[in-house]
Structure formats: structure tokens, C-alpha cells
Amino acid sequence: MDNLSHNTSRGGEKVVSADVSNANSGEKTLNVLVIRGSFASLGGAERELLTVLRAWGERWQVSVATLGLTEGAMELAQELDVKWICPQKPIELPTDSISEIRGRASKFATKAWKKLAAQNNSLIAAINNADAIHISVCRGSLEILPLIPKNKPIHYHCLEPPRWLYEDVLHKEVDGKPKRPMWLTNFIFSKQRRIDRKLVRDLLARHGSAISGNSHHIQENLGKFYNIEVDPNLANGEPAQRDNRGRCKGASVLMHVVDISDWPLEPDDKEINAQLSPKPDRPYVVTVGRIGWVKGTWETLHSLSGTGLGLAQVGGGSTEDKQKITAEAKRIGVPIWTMPRLSQAALRKLVRGAVAMVSHAHGEPFGLTPIEAMAIGIPALFVDEGGFHWTMKDANSGLLIERAPLRAEAYDAITKDWHQAYQMAQNQEIRKEWADAGRPHVEGKFTLNVQADALERLLKDCIHHAEEQ
Missing domain, CATH: 3.40.50.2000 (Glycogen Phosphorylase B;)
Known part of the structure; x- marks a missing residue:
């Protein structure tokens, strides 16, 4: 099996190809497109996603689209059985003070996804061919939504609502003292909060979409920050209720795991x-x-x-x-x-x-x-x-x-x-x-197969309700 076997350059787009094995013989292999805004920070969320992709690539046909695939992330991805779609050079979203106040990063990301799609048809082809799309929360992730047809099943793994928008803990010094008056922090990020909430509303307005936190704690936060239903009794990978049009009414849970x-x-x-x-x-x-x-x-x-x-x-x-x-x-x-x-x-x-x-x-x-x-x-x-x-x-x-x-x-x-x-x-x-x-x-x-089973239940629920409409 050739894992990440070759890099080819097509119109400014980097594509890394790999063979895909079918772990579920006798059953149609799901074609899953994974979206993440960037892997640049290479923190816990990025590393965890790179870890679970090991199991996903063995079970499904997987493509990953991102605006920022750094060298460090590529090194960790060498053994993955997936196809990467990304710009030749990682795109950095603006983070200066004026951009934060005006919410420029979201517009920048939307344009970046459209530019990536225009450079070559690999991204659009991956979207169209996918049985379901799995979006991993990150700056610039949900901004791909305008490129995705309304009837395409989407699962949004919101590991955490952007904490800098909704919580004060990231706006404190190491000893707990505020970095700036909290009223000023709330003002600086007010437009970004509105943008984030609108993106989530637009997502959940689609039949066959779903949103999950990575714990019951985050499930509760999703309900609080996005005004959606929360059933704390839902098990890992258990779909939330939907309305009669197949639209998701609440948050599910998809827990992290380790290899x-x-x-x-x-x-x-x-x-x-x-x-x-x-x-x-x-x-x-x-x-x-x-x-x-x-x-x-x-x-x-x-x-x-x-x-x-x-x-x-x-x-x-x-x-x-x-x-x-x-x-x-x-x-x-x-x-x-x-x-x-x-x-x-x-x-x-x-x-x-x-x-x-x-x-x-x-x-x-x-x-x-x-x-x-x-x-x-x-x-x-x-x-x-x-x-x-x-x-x-x-x-x-x-x-x-x-x-x-x-x-x-x-x-x-x-x-x-x-x-x-x-x-x-x-x-x-x-x-x-x-x-x-x-x-x-x-x-x-908390193993790879436990999470893959849970995600497959959520993806198939999205597919089922998208097909019903």
C-alpha cells in the first residue's frame, strides 16, 4: 500500500494521494471529506485529528481539505491513508487587532476556499463525490459552507466553540489577572461572535447536518452559546433529535480518543x-x-x-x-x-x-x-x-x-x-x-475504533436525513 506516496502540483494546489483499503468488506465504503481550516498550530486538536485519521483512512475513502498544511503536520501525516487537498503554501488568516474587531478572518477564509476551488477542480470534485462531509472546528473551517451543496450531509465536530469568543480564560495573564478590561475584550470580539453564530445557524438550517461536542461538557456549551437543545443522556455517537424536515435540533457528543x-x-x-x-x-x-x-x-x-x-x-x-x-x-x-x-x-x-x-x-x-x-x-x-x-x-x-x-x-x-x-x-x-x-x-x-464507530453512526444519520428530503 502506498501511503502519501506522491505529491503533485496542479495549478497552485498540492494534492497528496494514497491507496485506500476497504475495512468493511461487503458494505459500500463511505467516501468522507474532512475539512479543517488549518493545522498550523499543531496543538492537541490537530494532533488528535491526525491520530484518528489513521483509523478513518483504513475504514473509509478519506480526503482532507485544509487551507494550512504545515511541514510539521505533514511529517505526522506520513503514515496516513488519505488524500490531501491544500494550497502549495499554507494560508495564514489575519489576527491583528483591526482584523479581530472587524471580523476580517472569516471573509479572508471564505475567499481562500473559493480561490482554492477555482485553481483546480479537486476540491469541488471531493465535495461532490463525498457521501458525507466532516468539518473539524477551527478558524476558517465553516467558511467553506458556500461551496457545499445544500443537500450534502455535513457533520460539524465542534470540539469547542471558539473559546476566545465566548469565555474569558484565554484573556487572562498566567497568574489570572485580566489582560485588558473585560468590557473591551467583549467589544473586540463582538463581531466575530455574530459571524460564528450565523455560520452555525446556516449549517443547522440544512437538513442532514449535525453538530457534536467532544464531551458532554462541550455539548452543554453548544446549547448555551448557540441556543440549541441539549440531551445530556445521549451516548457517544448517538444522534440528536431532528425536526420533520431532517434538521438537527440539538448537539451530539463525539469523544476524543488515543491510539x-x-x-x-x-x-x-x-x-x-x-x-x-x-x-x-x-x-x-x-x-x-x-x-x-x-x-x-x-x-x-x-x-x-x-x-x-x-x-x-x-x-x-x-x-x-x-x-x-x-x-x-x-x-x-x-x-x-x-x-x-x-x-x-x-x-x-x-x-x-x-x-x-x-x-x-x-x-x-x-x-x-x-x-x-x-x-x-x-x-x-x-x-x-x-x-x-x-x-x-x-x-x-x-x-x-x-x-x-x-x-x-x-x-x-x-x-x-x-x-x-x-x-x-x-x-x-x-x-x-x-x-x-x-x-x-x-x-x-477511548480507542480509535470506538470513535470511528461513533462517527460512522453520526455520518449515516446525516446521510439518511439528507436523502429523505
């Missing part, structure tokens, strides 16, 4: 030989995510005060935020090691050697990190909020703990709960008990 093969129980040679820089030189916990208030880095650091444990932070951050968190760590006497993004082998090595995986992230949409920790038997200690609650609530592995008040002292009751959790995570009997329960929890709910 369990990326998290083996025993270290392989790549992991053993992986180099960590800086390398922790005393017991530590790991937190994953770019340094910032939204990821709870400051609060995780403070939760360690007086425990004798250090903090290994993975995911980089601005120079200013690194300086702030390092200075605060020194002030409260907590060792800290700040690291950039790591290779999979290096990340496994760091996590496997940790006392625990920890996060105080604010309103985390889903939270892959507790799943990754449980997969290799490392204690997962997470704030009982957002997607973390739904990921871990019935795992019988690790702990969900309340958030301590900002700048809480060591004698605070909730801070004591965190200190007790860190002690439990160092108890070998408890670690084994959690490890024995953790991996089966992951294997039963």
Missing part, C-alpha cells in the same frame, strides 16, 4: 533512548499544555508548594510567561522544568517517570492527558471540571479534585486534598490499583 499503540505498557527502545532536556533531577509531576491561565499552570505550581515535588511542564510558552512561572516557582520553593513540545517517545518517558499527571486547566473541553496517563499506569490527578469530569468520573483510577481558591494557603482544606492526593500517588499499592483499572477504562471507551 493505544502510542502508549504501550512497557517502554520501547525509542522511549528508553529518548533524551529529556531539561531532565528532572528529583520527584516530579507532569502537566501538559502551553503555559497560561487557561491550562492552570499557575495553580498546579501552587498545589505543589510544601510537597517536595517539582513540576515538569510540557508545551512551551511565551518568554514572558516562562519568566513569570519560573520566578513564582522560585519564590514558593517548587522546582520547575519547562519544556517545549516533545516527541511521542520523549513524552512517554517523561510521563512514565512521573509521580502523577496533573492539570488545573479551566473548562478543559475534553482532556486527553488523563487518558494517556491511565493508558500507561500513571496516576491521573485532575481538577473536577469540564471534560476531565466526563473522562474520569467512572474510571476508578486517579482522582478528581476540587479547585483550590486562587492563592490559597497550605492550610486550605482543598489544598490539603491535593497534598493528600500527591501522597497517595506515591503509594505503590495505590498506584498499582489505579494502573490495573486505568488501561481497561481507556481500552473500553
